[in-house]
Amino acid sequence: MKLIYEKSQPGRRASHIPRPEGLPRPELPDALRRSAPPRLPEVPEFELIRHFTELSTRNFGVDTGFYPLGSCTMKYNPRINERLAALPGFARLHPLQDEAGAQGALELMWRLQEILAEVTGLDAVSLQPAAGSQGELTGLMLVRAYFDALGQSEQRRKVVIPDTAHGTNPASVTMAGYELTPVRTDARGNIDVDDLRGKVDEHTAALMLTNPSTLGLFDENIEEIGRIFHGAGALMYYDGANLNAVCGISRPGDMGFDIVHINLHKTFSQPHGGGGPGGGPIAVRRTLEPYLPVPAVIRRQDGTFAYDFDRPQTIGKVRGYAGPFGVFVRSYAFLRMWGPRLREMSEVAVLNANYVLARLKEAYDLPFDRLCMHEFVLSARSLKREHGITALDVAKRLMDYGFHPPTIYFPLIVPEALMVEPTETETKETLDAFCDAMLAIAREAAEEPELLKEAPHDRPVRRLDEVRAAKQPVVKYAFEQHPELDAEPRPVAAEAPKGV
Amino acid sequence: MSHPFLALTDDDREEMLRTIGVESVDELFRDIPAGVHFGRELDLEPALSEQELFAHVSELAARNADAGSELSFLGAGIYDHYVPAVVDAVLQRGELLTAYTPYQPEMSQGVLQAIFEYQTAICELTGMDVSNASGYDGTTVAADACFIAKHATGRSRLVVTEATSPQVRQVVKTYAPGFGLDVVEVPHEDGTTDPEALARAAEDAAAVIFQQPNFFGCLEPAPELAAAAGDAGALAIVHADPLSLGVLEAPGQYGASIVLGEGQAAGNFPSYGGPHYGFLAARQEFIRRMPGRIVGETLDTAGERGYVLTLQTREQHIRREKATSNITTNQTLLALGGLVYLTWLGPQGLRELGETCLSLAAYAKQRLAERAGLEALFSGQTTFKEFAIRVGRNAHEVVAAARERGVHPGYALGRDYPGMDDVLLVAVTERRTPEEIDRLADVLAEVAG
Numbered sequence: 051m052k053l054i055y056e057k058s059q060p061g062r063r064a065s066h067i068p069r070p071e072g073l074p075r076p077e078l079p080d081a082l083r084r085s086a087p088p089r090l091p092e093v094p095e096f097e098l099i100r101h102f103t104e105l106s107t108r109n110f111g112v113d114t115g116f117y118p119l120g121s122c123t124m125k126y127n128p129r130i131n132e133r134l135a136a137l138p139g140f141a142r143l144h145p146l147q148d149e150a151g152a153q154g155a156l157e158l159m160w161r162l163q164e165i166l167a168e169v170t171g172l173d174a175v176s177l178q179p180a181a182g183s184q185g186e187l188t189g190l191m192l193v194r195a196y197f198d199a200l201g202q203s204e205q206r207r208k209v210v211i212p213d214t215a216h217g218t219n220p221a222s223v224t225m226a227g228y229e230l231t232p233v234r235t236d237a238r239g240n241i242d243v244d245d246l247r248g249k250v251d252e253h254t255a256a257l258m259l260t261n262p263s264t265l266g267l268f269d270e271n272i273e274e275i276g277r278i279f280h281g282a283g284a285l286m287y288y289d290g291a292n293l294n295a296v297c298g299i300s301r302p303g304d305m306g307f308d309i310v311h312i313n314l315h316k317t318f319s320q321p322h323g324g325g326g327p328g329g330g331p332i333a334v335r336r337t338l339e340p341y342l343p344v345p346a347v348i349r350r351q352d353g354t355f356a357y358d359f360d361r362p363q364t365i366g367k368v369r370g371y372a373g374p375f376g377v378f379v380r381s382y383a384f385l386r387m388w389g390p391r392l393r394e395m396s397e398v399a400v401l402n403a404n405y406v407l408a409r410l411k412e413a414y415d416l417p418f419d420r421l422c423m424h425e426f427v428l429s430a431r432s433l434k435r436e437h438g439i440t441a442l443d444v445a446k447r448l449m450d451y452g453f454h455p456p457t458i459y460f461p462l463i464v465p466e467a468l469m470v471e472p473t474e475t476e477t478k479e480t481l482d483a484f485c486d487a488m489l490a491i492a493r494e495a496a497e498e499p500e501l502l503k504e505a506p507h508d509r510p511v512r513r514l515d516e517v518r519a520a521k522q523p524v525v526k527y528a529f530e531q532h533p534e535l536d537a538e539p540r541p542v543a544a545e546a547p548k549g550v
Numbered sequence: 551m552s553h554p555f556l557a558l559t560d561d562d563r564e565e566m567l568r569t570i571g572v573e574s575v576d577e578l579f580r581d582i583p584a585g586v587h588f589g590r591e592l593d594l595e596p597a598l599s600e601q602e603l604f605a606h607v608s609e610l611a612a613r614n615a616d617a618g619s620e621l622s623f624l625g626a627g628i629y630d631h632y633v634p635a636v637v638d639a640v641l642q643r644g645e646l647l648t649a650y651t652p653y654q655p656e657m658s659q660g661v662l663q664a665i666f667e668y669q670t671a672i673c674e675l676t677g678m679d680v681s682n683a684s685g686y687d688g689t690t691v692a693a694d695a696c697f698i699a700k701h702a703t704g705r706s707r708l709v710v711t712e713a714t715s716p717q718v719r720q721v722v723k724t725y726a727p728g729f730g731l732d733v734v735e736v737p738h739e740d741g742t743t744d745p746e747a748l749a750r751a752a753e754d755a756a757a758v759i760f761q762q763p764n765f766f767g768c769l770e771p772a773p774e775l776a777a778a779a780g781d782a783g784a785l786a787i788v789h790a791d792p793l794s795l796g797v798l799e800a801p802g803q804y805g806a807s808i809v810l811g812e813g814q815a816a817g818n819f820p821s822y823g824g825p826h827y828g829f830l831a832a833r834q835e836f837i838r839r840m841p842g843r844i845v846g847e848t849l850d851t852a853g854e855r856g857y858v859l860t861l862q863t864r865e866q867h868i869r870r871e872k873a874t875s876n877i878t879t880n881q882t883l884l885a886l887g888g889l890v891y892l893t894w895l896g897p898q899g900l901r902e903l904g905e906t907c908l909s910l911a912a913y914a915k916q917r918l919a920e921r922a923g924l925e926a927l928f929s930g931q932t933t934f935k936e937f938a939i940r941v942g943r944n945a946h947e948v949v950a951a952a953r954e955r956g957v958h959p960g961y962a963l964g965r966d967y968p969g970m971d972d973v974l975l976v977a978v979t980e981r982r983t984p985e986e987i988d989r990l991a992d993v994l995a996e997v998a999g
Contacts, residue, residue, distance in 0.1 A: 054667050054893055064636070065899035068980050073909040074916060076932060082769055084799050087897040088674035091667075098636055098893050102664070106643040109660030113644025122650050126555055130600050132642065135821075139611030144624040145823030146961050147615060148949060154613030155822050168593055180686035180824070181879040183866070191728065221866035221876035225697070227728040230871045268581045298592045299579060305586045315879060323641075323883025324649040324661035325683060325843060327825035343724075359965075366724030370627070370689040370717045370812070371823030383607060389597035391553065397575050398556055404578055405566040421570075421578055445654065455654055460867070475555050478562040504851075509656040511856040516655075519848035519860040523837065525680050526670040 051108070051510075054091040054101050055527045064095035089529055108510045109324070110454055116480050118406075120425045120457035120469025121216070121264055123294045123316035128387070131319060131380035140379055145371035149356050155375065156355035159347045162382045163331075169392065170290075170310045171303025172333040176342040178373040182291060183218040185311025185330030186258070188343065189287050190226035191365040192309060192334065193256045195341035196285065199363065206255040206284070212241050214265055214461045216291060219258045228255060235463055239267040239418035243274055250282045260289040261305065262296070262423035264461040264469070266403065276306030285309065285338075293317045294473065295400055295424035298393030308335045318381035329377035343368050398474035399424040402481060406472055409485040413492040417464050425471035427464050434466055439495040439502050441466040446513065447494065449506035451487035554600070617820070620953065621986055625936050625977020626765070626961040627688065627715050628823065629815040631793065631903075632981055633891070637817050640890045641883055651843070651878070655858045661882065662857035665845040668889040675795045675892075676809035677802020678831035683843035684885035685877065688812025689721035691828035692759060692789060694841040694875060695808045696722060698832070699757035699785045700729050701874075702839060707731065707755045709748070711775075713738040713764035714789060716966040722759070731756065741766050741928025741938070745774035752782035757807075761789040762798065766975065767911070767936030768928055769798070776805040792816040792829065792888075794934050796900030797908065808832045817891025818884050827881035827888055838864060841875030843882075903980055907935035911978045914987045915939075918976075921991035922998060927973055936977040938963065938970075942999025945974045951997035957990055972999070 093101070111117070117124035135141065143155055163175035179185040190209065197203040209228045211219045214235055223230050231249050236242040241259070250257075257279050262268045269275065279286050288307035294317045302310045314320045314329030322328070334342065344364045345357035357372070388395055400423055407426045411419075414428040433439040445455030445468070457469040472481060494501050506512070558566070563575075572578060579587075598606065617630040624630070641647060645660060652658030665683045672681035685691035696708055708731045710719055719735070726733050736743060736751045743760060752758050758779035762772045772788065779786035785807040790798075793815045801809045814826035832840060838861065846860030866873040895903065915937055918924040927938040941948045945962035952959040964971035978987065 051663070053663065053670075055670065063896040063898055064894045065634070065896060065903075067895075067899055067902040067906055068983075069902060069906060070910065070913075070984050073984065074912040075905070076908050076912045078797060078908075078932065079769070081771075081773055081804075082799055082932075084795065084797055084901075085803060086800075087901065088671075088795065088800070090671060090674060090895065090897045090900060091893045092896045092898075093893060095636060095894070098890065099639060101893075102640040102890060103643070105660035105664055106640075106645040107660070108663070109645040109649055110657040111645045111648030113648045117650070119650055119653075124648075124650060127648050128555065128600075130603060132647075134604070134607045134611075136638070137608060137611040138618045139608075139614040139616050141819040141821050142616035142618050142630065143614045143822040144617060144622060144630070144820050144958075145628055146624055146626055147822075147958070148953060150950075151615030151620070151953065151958070152822065154610035157613075158607070158610050165594060171588075180690065180881075181877070183876040183878050184686065184690070187728075187876060191724065194727075216878075217866035217868070217870045217873065218876045218878055220871035221869075221873040224871045224873070225725075225728055225876050227730060268579075270581055270583060273583055273585050296582075299588055300582050300586050301588050304588060313879075321647045321883075322650045322879070323881075324646050324658070324886070325651040325665075325882030326880040327884060328879035329825075367689070367717065367720040368724055369721065369824075370687045370826075374686075374824035374826075375822035376819075376825050379607070383603055386595070386598045386603055386606070387555070387600070388553075389594045390592045391597050392592055392594070394553065394556065397578075398558060400578050401558070401563070401566055401570075401575055404570045404572075408570045421572070421581060423581075446656065449654070449656055454657055457653075475557070477557040478559075478566065506656050510659050511656055511854055512850040512852050514655050514850050514856045514858050515848045516858050516860070519846040519858050520862070523680075523844075523860060524847040525837070525844055525860070526666070526673045 051104060053527055057093055057097060057101060058091040060092055062092045062094050064093060064098050115452055116476060116484055117454040118456050118470045118472050119454060120471040121291055123471060123473055125319060125473040126475035127319050127321040128384060131383045134383050135376045135379040153355055156347055158382055159378055160349055160355050162378050163347060165385050166312055166331055166333055169297055170333040171301030172310060173336040174339040174342060175331055175333045177331045177378060178343045178369050179330035179332060180369045180374055181328035182311055182313045182330045183222060184368060185332045186218055186222040187225055188368045189309040189311060189332055190222055190228060192338050192341045193285050195365050196338055197255060206253060208254050210249060210254060210257045213463050214263045215260060219289060239265045240269045240271050241275060243271050246278060250278050250284065254282055254284040256285040256287050258287045258289060260292055262292045265418055265427050266422040266425040267418060267420055268423055272305050291316060292424060295396055297396040299396055308338060314377050314381040319384040320377045320380045327374055327377055329374050329381065341365050345372060395474050402472040402474060402476060406470060406481055406485055410488050413489050425469060428468045429464050430466040430468060433495045437495045437499050439499055441468050443502040444468060444491055446505040447491050447502045448487060449509055453484055453487060620956055620958050621989060622958040623960045623976045623978065623990060624958055626975050627717060627812055628820045629977060629979050630820060630981055631815050631979045633817060633819055634894050636894055637887045637890045641887055652859060659856060662845050664886050664889060666847060666857050668885050669845060671889055671892045672829050672831050675792055676831045677800030678809050679834040680837045680840060681829065681831040682840050683845060684881040685828035685830050685842060686881060687824060687826050687828045689718045691810040691830040692718045692722050693725035694830060695787045695810055696731060696757060697729055698836055698839045700731055703756045705754055705756035708733050708757055709736060709751045709755045710759040711736050711743045713743055713766055714759055714761040715765045718789060741768040741931045742770050743775060745771055745778045748775055749778035749782065752779050752784045755782060755784040757785040757787050759787045759789060763791060763794055763934040766928060766938045767933040768931040773804040780805050794904055797904030813888045817887040825881060825884055827884040839874055840864065842877045842880055906980045910982055911935050911937060913984060914976060914978050917987055917991040918994060922995035924994060924998060935979060936975060938973050938975050940972050941974050942972060944971055948997050952993050955993045957993045959990060959994055
């Protein structure tokens with residue numbers, strides 16, 4: 051399909067800009083005036099809509115079908131959320147509006163903070179971080195501020211992270227100026243507590259842990275882990291990527307964690323938009339509250355809501371204003387439609403995952419044979435050994451059956467990993483259809499391996515050459531190779547629609 | 551009891567439990583130690599139906615004074631530009647709205663091609679060689695750029711002009727200690743930055759950040775500032791208003807190393823501060839130091855053109871603690887809104903928009919002087935769509951008094967700039983009419999000191 055730049059013709063346009071008459075026309079200094087216009091597309095409005103509609107037909111979302119992408123919690127995103135976030139009282143509200151003119155927005159944020167504190171079992175919440183990884187970085191900044199105040203920040207330089215962690219954890223450690231201490235996973239899929247004991251001491255600042263882990267397993271030794279860290283005077287950070295497993299069932303604060311981030315775009319239904327936006331609020335124990343980002347959203351004695359900038363020990367700001375407010379509206383709406391029934395959400399997410407696991411574990415390798423939480427990790431290592439079929443081949447073949455593939459090759463400790471997260475919002479018929487497809491693919495691997503090697507067959511493109519893309523990066527349109535686009539308007543050649 | 555977001559019937563559950571080989575759902579949680587089981591119901595208000603929810607949240611929205619219910623001249627980084635209906639129409643396509651990051655390119659050509667087109671548009675606007683797929687907002691991309699500068703130069707000092715957005719400066723200062731950077735601020739002189747003062751500060755600096763137009767709306771001597779940075783071996787990082795770039799020179803033409811900014815003005819609603827997108831573009835030499843997602847063009851096995859996430863060895867899921875950034879979720883949907891908006895504008899629309907903003911702001915300055923006797927604070931400077939005025943008494947009081955008359959006259963600068971307690975920053979976009987500007991002048995004539 052053509053790029054929008056290849057549909058452009060000089061002189062066409064969709065916009066009409068007000069041009070009030072009789073106004074002053076200030077001259078810009080020559081050195082500051084634009085010398086050559088940007089080559090933005092020139093198309094009429096209906097071509098714009100057709101272009102982006104065609105692009106959308108070449109994309110797959112939760113609204114299109116089953117999307118069991120492990121660790122991403124691709125659940126249904128309620129449409130009411132979109133209607134609410136678009137209300138003019140929210141969408142056209144300026145972030146620097148006087149507090150008196152933003153009471154409804156402030157109240158919504160305060161109420162969301164209260165709900166998140168209850169769900170995580172912690173005392174204070176900052177909604178500011180823009181995504182999970184920014185929540186992590188903010189959490190590590192809080193750790194530093196906490197030990198600064200204790201006069202221990204020079205001494206405590208290490209952050210402990212298990213080998214199953216998301217890549218964001220170690221990357222956040224570096225950005226926060228800390229050093230990484232990796233810890234192994236044991237034969238049951240828990241943190242190796244013996245390995246851990248030797249690595250936690252007076253130089254340790256914190257643990258970063260996802261629980262349930264990226265293996266989809268709840269760490270059975272979580273209480274002992276808490277004793278080890280708190281006994282050494284260190285803090286515990288909870289990566290909330292997998293919170294969908296335990297809402298109303300087990301709270302990070304009760305597990306011993308001091309800082310938690312919540313992925314609003316996973317657990318609480320902010321649509322992921324093809325890559326974002328997200329929301330990564332953090333919840334903390336009372337002892338860490340003084341260091342939270344400013345402004346804090348508070349309720350005053352008289353019942354009105356306000357920003358509190360007067361936090362002398364704050365780490366500062368990690369993002370503009372008070373955070374991604376439109377995301378708060380959507381997640382607040384979602385949480386209010388669940389209320390205390392949130393536990394049922396997690397129960398069904400875990401039930402669905404265990405059902406799919408039970409149906410698939412004979413056909414694929416299961417590295418840790420336990421009941422899973424909201425997701426599980428299979429391995430295609432036997433398929434690879436016996437038939438030369440990799441996790442990538444399985445993933446691509448699933449597309450032919452109309453499903454988005456699971457997460458593959460993660461976590462890193464499982465070879466040929468296939469990480470499946472069905473979420474709570476699926477019918478049993480869909481789960482069964484997915485299981486049937488996975489079982490059929492396992493048979494095809496033995497009988498017709500070329501079907502898998504050549505997959506996908508029906509998508510808008512075949513497998514793409516990623517090595518070529520990285521070796522000779524082409525990261526923007528090469529106008530200079532298409533000089534005709536600068537020429538006078540000419541008749542546009544019709545392009546036969548693909549697949550018709 | 552049914553729930554609109556659940557589907558399993560009692561029969562489904564029984565069959566599923568039987569297949570799993572457990573008696574009850576509770577048994578699925580047996581790996582959770584008893585000591586950390588949550589022993590009660592969540593203390594939350596009862597679940598609402600969609601209709602009840604709509605009524606409740608609508609009531610909250612109605613208690614806000616938005617730019618549709620009061621005449622607003624608020625800007626200071628977030629602007630009330632018109633967002634055309636085509637943006638909403640595209641962003642509400644479920645195939646785009648409800649997709650994850652495009653890890654599987656064959657399922658995601660729509661988003662991938664759109665990001666490639668977005669990267670092209672950002673490079674065109676800024677005069678840069680490579681753009682990423684977006685950052686969180688206009689503040690965090692500045693912190694990202696500092697990380698690039700730190701590692702590209704090995705230097706540990708960062709210079710930022712005082713006339714750069716306070717939000718940006720605060721975020722950069724929050725990130726800087728973790729990067730091992732000290733932040734130095736260069737004061738403004740009569741609303742703009744003195745190139746010689748900047749040159750002195752830039753010695754041994756990793757980078758210089760300045761804003762064009764700056765936070766006061768004034769046009770900086772950008773080529774001289776970029777040269778001052780370059781002469782000192784520091785990266786020139788320009789924080790630009792994307793909607794100014796139809797009339798103002800592309801920073802790539804005057805020596806910028808990195809150009810970034812807040813994308814909200816181009817295609818996103820103010821939305822009380824987010825979600826928006828931050829754009830970040832750089833010269834080719836920094837391509838392997840870029841943070842976040844980048845989309846590249848390639849071929850499929852049939853030789854057809856297609857798009858993939860590329861240069862992923864920079865990123866956290868591959869490189870972990872050695873990554874160029876920890877970012878994973880970005881602001882793709884909002885950046886897509888930016889692409890749709892810039893496509894709607896076209897080059898002609900972008901230029902006209904800039905000219906209209908320039909004209910209306912000049913008209914506003916003139917009317918505030920004539921009707922309210924209020925002079926622009928930096929009267930010698932050329933401004934774009936925003937300018938500072940002294941209002942003769944505490945600007946917060948002036949805002950409160952004007953709001954009682956249905957006009958939000960601008961942003962009070964006192965919190966961010968000592969000595970500016972009586973200064974308002976007034977923003978004028980193409981959505982304001984000359985008549986509305988006259989009304990602002992009349993109201994300020996009443997309430998200013």
